[in-house]
Amino acid sequence: MLNVNLRHQFYKFVKSCALVILGLCHFNAFAETQNVAVDLPRVAKHIKTLASDAFQGRGPLTEGEQLTIDYLAKQYQAMGLHGANTSDEPSTPLGAYLQAVPMAQITPDQNMTLKMGNLSFVSGRDFTARTEQINPKIELVDSPVVFVGYGINAPEYQWNDYADIDVVGKTVIVLVNDPGFATQNAELFTGNAMTYYGRWTYKYEEAARQGAKAVLIVHETAPAAYPWSVVESSNTGSKYTLVDSEQNKSKLPIMGWLQLAATEQVFKQSGLDYQQLKQQALQADFSPLTLKQSANLTLNNTISRATSHNVVAKINGSKYPDEYVLVGAHWDHFGTKQTPDGDIIYNGAVDNASGVAGTLEMARILMAKHKVTPFERSILFINFTAEETGLIGSEQFSKGEIIATKNMVALVNIDGMNVLDKVDYILQYGDGLSEMEDYLAKAAHAQKRKAKLDPRPQNGLFFRSDHFSMAKQGVPSLLFMSLGDTDPDYIAHKYHKAEDDYSADWSLGGVEQDLELMIDITETLANSRDWPKWKMDSDFKTSRETDLGK
Structure with a gap:
């Protein structure tokens, strides 16, 4: 009997030891995954690889695209993330990790002349013209010309430049930026900070809604935030666009810019003073007026089609798998350009191999944490194509074929990281736009940092990266961009230039602290029932409230 009791006690002792050991192992695994750190050598390797000459500048629709999307899909697959495209049976082993983006490349023939009255203007020097319609030939034939001030229809600001004019089939001349910038009056729109109504993209979109045939935006360097040379180089070559089932018929037929000097000539010929009318356009009761001239132009286009991705x-959520926190960064850059002196590769190391490397590292860390304590909501990582040619990949994603916008909680978008040393701030793009700014402030405070407003709000950077495609559909977003604030030389000599190369001298301290901050925000939202809201009245806010049934 004694032996039996001893044996029983021995078995209990062994079992207890085993449970303790298993508990310690679980505790150690939990502690390890909960405190998994940013692996900077791993981040550096991703940047170096993506920004290498082998990837040929990551141009959409090139061999560089195939190398890039294969690399990214395999990285996510190796981490244990699922492909998010379940709409179709994957045609390849990595097919579930890809979303097709149907695109057209449209190249306008630059041998064209814009005639207004007895004035003739030269393409590139005096004006630019292009289209997003899938149409090989578009003509303006004696099209009436109308000046509509800023071309803004903004009910929340009690402003409608189209209120007293019918512009269907006409050529519209509009001013760039918005009245707030022109007056620097904080009570008018948002003062010096550009609103979306000031962006050239909005000018074209609103004119299309009004039925215009063509829009010519008057270029002035200060309100545009860039010289005419940028307009000329960006609008006289090939451009990409999404393609819909209607051949983009809803798009504006002709999208153009007009040099200031050419504009003044047109107004003078009509017996009008451009500068005087520009001042009058700063009033909400400004009345559009029809000029004496009509416009004539023939736009011939070469069109080709292809599919990017x-x-x-x-990471699938445990309780609310159909609710998604989004983490994004565009993978593309400008590819390789041929010159008489040889090929030039635009490697885009900071913009945006660094951002893509950031999404991969966030995916690795969040997946490790998820394996121990699953997130309640799903987290989706998306690397967009064709950001540099017009936010095309994100526009396709925002249509909701992968995830409906009503299921998108918010987006954290990375477009260039601080590859240098740590700083005591994080830049905030936009002021008073959405509650995502509150999440940013809280996460920065936890790091003993502060959220610092964009020092160049007049440039409208909030409206110029992929998150804005989602914002237009009502999804609140944060932009993380660190280009010229920590390295003044970057904008002057590297931004969108071949010199944006990887450097082994980067400390990546800024990358580390920013990834930790973004992980904090993403984790918080993934375990929350909160749906961040827009603060400022806008179409974005209306779209969000409609999606959420409010």
Whole structure:
């Protein structure tokens, strides 16, 4: 009997030891995954690889695209993330990690002349003209010309430049930026900070809604935030666009810019003073007026089509798998350009191999944490194509074929990281736009940092990266961009230039602290029932409230 009791006690002792050991192992695994750190050598390797000459500048629709999307899909797959495209049976092993983006390349023939009255203007020097319609030939034939001030229809600001004019089939001349910038009056729109109504993209979109045939935006360097040379180089070559089932018929037929000197000539010929009318356009009761001239132009286009791809991977939520926190960064850059002196490769190391490397590292860390304590909501990582040619990949994603916008909680978008040393601030783009700014402030405070407003709000950077495609559909977003604030030389000599190369001298301290901050925000939202809201009245806010049934 004694032996039996001893044996029983021995078995209990062994079992207890085993449970303790298993508990310690679980505790150690939990502690390890909960405190998994940013691996800077791993981040550096991703940047160096993506920004290498082998990837040929990551141009959409090139061999560099195939190398890039394969690399990203395989990285996500190896981490254990699922492909997010479940709409179709994957045609390849990595097909579930890809979203097709149908695109057209449209190249306008620059041998064209814009005639207004007895004035003739030269393409590139005096004006630019292009289209997003899938149409090889578009003509302006004696099209009436109308000046509509800023071309803004903004009910929340009690402003409608189109209120007293019918512009269907006409050529519209509009001013760039918005009245707030022109007056620097904080009570008018948002003062010096550009609103979306000041962006050239909005000018074209609103004119299309009004039925115009063509829009010519008057270029002035200060309100545009760039010289005419940028307009000329960006609008006289090939451009990409999404293609819909209607051949983009809803798009504005002709999208153009007009040099200031040419504009003044046109107004003078009509017996009008451009500078005087520009001042009058600063009033909400400004009345559009029809000029004496009509416009004539023939736009001949060479059109080709192809399919690019977004990369989409997800961590499935445990309780609310149909609610998604989004983490994004565009994978593309400008590819390789041929010159008489040889090929030039635009490697885009900071913009945006660094951002893509950031999404991969966030995916690795969040997946490790998820394996121990699953997130309640799903987290989706998306690397967009064709950001540099007009936010095309994100526009396709925002249509909701992968995830409906009503299921998108918010987006954290990375477009260039601080590859240098740590700083005591994080830049905030936009002021008073959405509650995502509150999440940013709280996460920065936890790091003993402060959220610092964009020092150049007049440039409208909030409206110029992929998150804005989602914002237009009502999804609140944060932009993380660190280009010229920590390295003044970057904008002057590297931004969108071949010199944006990887450097082994980067400390990546800024990358580390910013990734930790973004992980904090993403984790918080993934375990929350909150749906961040827009603060400022806008179409974005209306779209969000409609999606959420409010």
